[in-house]
Amino acid sequence: MKLVGAATITPWLAVVLAVILLSGALFGYDQGVVSGALTSIKAEFSLSALLVEVVTSWVTLGALFGALLGGELADRLGRQRAVLIAGLVFTLGSLVEALAPDTIVLVGGRLIVGLGVGIAAVAAPLYAAELAPTALRGRFISAYQLAVAGGIFAAYLVDGWLSKVGAWRWMLGLSAAPGLMLVAVALLAPQSPRWLIRMGRRADAVTQLQKIHPGVDPSPNLDAIAAALTHDSGRASWAEVFGPEWRRPLLVGVGLAVFQQITGINAIIYYADQIFQAAGFTTQAAQTTVTTWAVGGVNVAATFIAIAFIDQLGRRKLLLAGLVGMALSLAVVGAAFEFMISVSTAHSATTSTAGIVTLAALVVFIACFAFSLGPVVWTVINEIFPGHIRGRAVAVATAVNWASAFIVSQVFLSLINVLGNSFTFWLFGLFCVIGWIWVFYAIPETKGRSLEQMQQLWKHGRTKRAA
Numbered sequence: 001m002k003l004v005g006a007a008t009i010t011p012w013l014a015v016v017l018a019v020i021l022l023s024g025a026l027f028g029y030d031q032g033v034v035s036g037a038l039t040s041i042k043a044e045f046s047l048s049a050l051l052v053e054v055v056t057s058w059v060t061l062g063a064l065f066g067a068l069l070g071g072e073l074a075d076r077l078g079r080q081r082a083v084l085i086a087g088l089v090f091t092l093g094s095l096v097e098a099l100a101p102d103t104i105v106l107v108g109g110r111l112i113v114g115l116g117v118g119i120a121a122v123a124a125p126l127y128a129a130e131l132a133p134t135a136l137r138g139r140f141i142s143a144y145q146l147a148v149a150g151g152i153f154a155a156y157l158v159d160g161w162l163s164k165v166g167a168w169r170w171m172l173g174l175s176a177a178p179g180l181m182l183v184a185v186a187l188l189a190p191q192s193p194r195w196l197i198r199m200g201r202r203a204d205a206v207t208q209l210q211k212i213h214p215g216v217d218p219s220p221n222l223d224a225i226a227a228a229l230t231h232d233s234g235r236a237s238w239a240e241v242f243g244p245e246w247r248r249p250l251l252v253g254v255g256l257a258v259f260q261q262i263t264g265i266n267a268i269i270y271y272a273d274q275i276f277q278a279a280g281f282t283t284q285a286a287q288t289t290v291t292t293w294a295v296g297g298v299n300v301a302a303t304f305i306a307i308a309f310i311d312q313l314g315r316r317k318l319l320l321a322g323l324v325g326m327a328l329s330l331a332v333v334g335a336a337f338e339f340m341i342s343v344s345t346a347h348s349a350t351t352s353t354a355g356i357v358t359l360a361a362l363v364v365f366i367a368c369f370a371f372s373l374g375p376v377v378w379t380v381i382n383e384i385f386p387g388h389i390r391g392r393a394v395a396v397a398t399a400v401n402w403a404s405a406f407i408v409s410q411v412f413l414s415l416i417n418v419l420g421n422s423f424t425f426w427l428f429g430l431f432c433v434i435g436w437i438w439v440f441y442a443i444p445e446t447k448g449r450s451l452e453q454m455q456q457l458w459k460h461g462r463t464k465r466a467a
């Protein structure tokens with residue numbers, strides 16, 4: 001008889017995977033789609049610069065609140081029902097956006113979509129972490145990141161296709177389709193046995209475990225979960241979440257969420273066209289192609305590296321290797337911009353060489369992010385907390401991630417004005433170096449530990465770097 005932790009994908013685990021993939025795709029599509037829709041929205045509603053900003057960024061604000069709400073829903077109603085609600089909210093928001101008669105309704109739709117995105121961003125990885133067999137947990141959560149990257153890529157393709165005809169309502173409304181699919185799959189999906197046990201519903205947990213892993217004796221896993229519950233039962237108060245006992249995992253979760261953003265990924269994702277324009281890709285068509293494939297396509301492709309290696313090499317090695325690559329490539333992007341400035345006045349023909357160097361370095365940057373900070377941050381955030389604080393603590397880390405994304409996207413263009421291109425990229429590079437040092441000293445290896453064993457990590461005085 002196989003243990004429940006064994007690495008076999010059963011049909012019901014495939015349903016779990018579908019929930020995770022659809023949630024990630026909705027998150028990513030939403031991150032990527034608005035840039036292509038803005039020009040025609042601006043024209044139809046005569047938006048001021050401020051309103052353009054609001055239409056762009058209120059999804060992120062909605063997601064910030066959605067993340068906090070997502071933690072509550074996931075704890076009170078269960079992970080699977082929280083994802084179901086995210087799908088419903090997201091579909092509603094997409095339809096409101098697509099049919100919006102004026103700016104106020106459009107902004108309302110953006111906010112609703114954001115709420116859905118935020119709820120899903122907490123509930124789906126949490127669900128993945130609790131349902132995945134230990135040996136595949138990193139891959140399951142990385143699959144979520146793969147779907148995020150796939151969603152961004154799909155949005156770039158849809159933008160390139162529909163922006164020519166100004167069909168912004170279709171661009172925004174199209175995501176109602178995966179939203180509805182998420183609702184349908186989440187209705188079918190099993191509940192998290194870990195959550196059921198925490199709620200005192202052991203019999204239901206047995207039913208779900210037998211459904212997910214037919215023919216497998218659920219007792220060893222039930223016993224391990226139940227034993228952990230003797231120290232880890234009920235639901236923690238906010239005071240406990242922020243209290244001294246769990247300060248270290250909270251700092252790890254929040255720190256990873258911040259570093260994922262302040263190293264610049266979304267500055268590049270949101271403003272890729274403008275960066276490539278500054279790097280010498282002058283036509284809109286050239287910028288769109290380069291952004292779609294060099295940013296969107298590479299982001300998807302390189303996530304497979306994480307899927308292949310995260311459960312073998314572990315989380316730390318991927319993070320440390322990725323941060324080195326990100327720091328070096330940002331140093332090169334900064335230097336290329338410096339070079340472009342110094343040569344463009346004298347020999348404008350040389351600009352294209354620096355442009356190609358910028359492009360190559362950004363490809364390396366995206367690839368390194370995609371196999372490290374992208375998937376590993378979500379994996380670690382969702383596996384390090386004990387069950388009774390998991391929902392709320394993951395919600396805090398996710399909300400901090402959205403807040404950091406919001407701040408970076410707001411200040412990026414001002415930074416470019418104040419510091420110039422080179423120093424802005426070097427600043428992101430410096431954050432990669434600081435992040436590397438912090439990861440080296442603060443992040444324990446979590447590969448191969450069950451969620452119950454994970455709690456032991458924090459009981460020792462010192463962080464154990466190797467599992």
Ligand code: BGC
Binds near residue numbers: 149
């Ligand atoms: C980040 C997003 C980012 C995306 C890029 C995610 O892990 O949380 O902010 O846009 O990766 O693929």
